Amino acid sequence: MKHCxxxxxxxxxxxxxxxFAEIETVTGKVVHVADGDTIELQTADGEQRRVRFQGIDAPxxxxxxxxxxxxxxxxxxxxxxxxVKVEKIDQFGRTVGRIWLLREEERLAPLDVEEKMLEExxxxxxxxxxDEKKLSLAQKKARDAKRGLWAxxxxxPPWKWRQMNPRTR
Numbered sequence: 516m517k518h519c520x521x522x523x524x525x526x527x528x529x530x531x532x533x534x535f536a537e538i539e540t541v542t543g544k545v546v547h548v549a550d551g552d553t554i555e556l557q558t559a560d561g562e563q564r565r566v567r568f569q570g571i572d573a574p575x576x577x578x579x580x581x582x583x584x585x586x587x588x589x590x591x592x593x594x595x596x597x598x599v600k601v602e603k604i605d606q607f608g609r610t611v612g613r614i615w616l617l618r619e620e621e622r623l624a625p626l627d628v629e630e631k632m633l634e635e636x637x638x639x640x641x642x643x644x645x646d647e648k649k650l651s652l653a654q655k656k657a658r659d660a661k662r663g664l665w666a667x668x669x670x671x672p673p674w675k676w677r678q679m680n681p682r683t684r
Contacts, residue, residue: 541599541610542617545592550576551584551638553609554592556599567609569602570629570645571638572673577680579671580664584637592616592628613645636663639672 541564547555549565551573556564573588574581592614601612615625632638633653640654658665671679 538603539601541601541612542596543599544596545594548585548589548593551581551588551632554588554597554614556597556610564599565609566599566614567605567611568629568632568638568641569611569613570641570647570650571632572641573632573638574664574670574673575676575680578673578676579667580637583663584632587635587637588628588632591631597628598625633657634662636660636665638664 541556541558543556543558543562543564545554546557546563549555552568552571554566556566558564573584576582576585596617598615598617599610599612600615601610603611605611614628616628617625627649629638630650630653633640633650634657636657640650642651657663664670
């Protein structure tokens with residue numbers, strides 16, 4: 516019995532270690548912007564990763580304001596170097612994390628891409644998965660200023676839109 520318990524705890528420790536081993540920081544060049552909250556990243560060693568933003572949920576491409584969100588993100592980080600703080604790998608195999616634009620001038624601090632998307636009204640704060648106050652505040656400022664998608668008081672959050680339109684994702 517004692518031997519079984521030791522094996523059990525060793526298995527649990529191994530599993531926990533493998534989960535935490537995936538949490539890392541990755542840098543690379545944005546080689547493709549899929550939509551307002553998903554990109555393809557190529558690391559220096561040539562690895563390609565599909566990355567889903569952890570703190571925001573942008574309108575789907577076929578949803579009202581979806582193309583605007585996509586175009587804004589593409590102009591902001593397309594072809595540029597970013598840093599991703601990896602939170603997890605999701606059920607679709609995507610890297611999920613927080614993303615910062617690394618500026619060409621080293622003296623400039625990295626730009627929080629998700630905060631910028633929220634400030635400009637290009638996405639919703641995905642508070643279900645991220646409770647950062649600065650992201651909530653950025654969304655509130657955009658909503659109060661009626662910037663971006665907040666210009667339409669009847670904008671539908673993407674998670675509700677996906678429920679109503681399951682085949683158009």
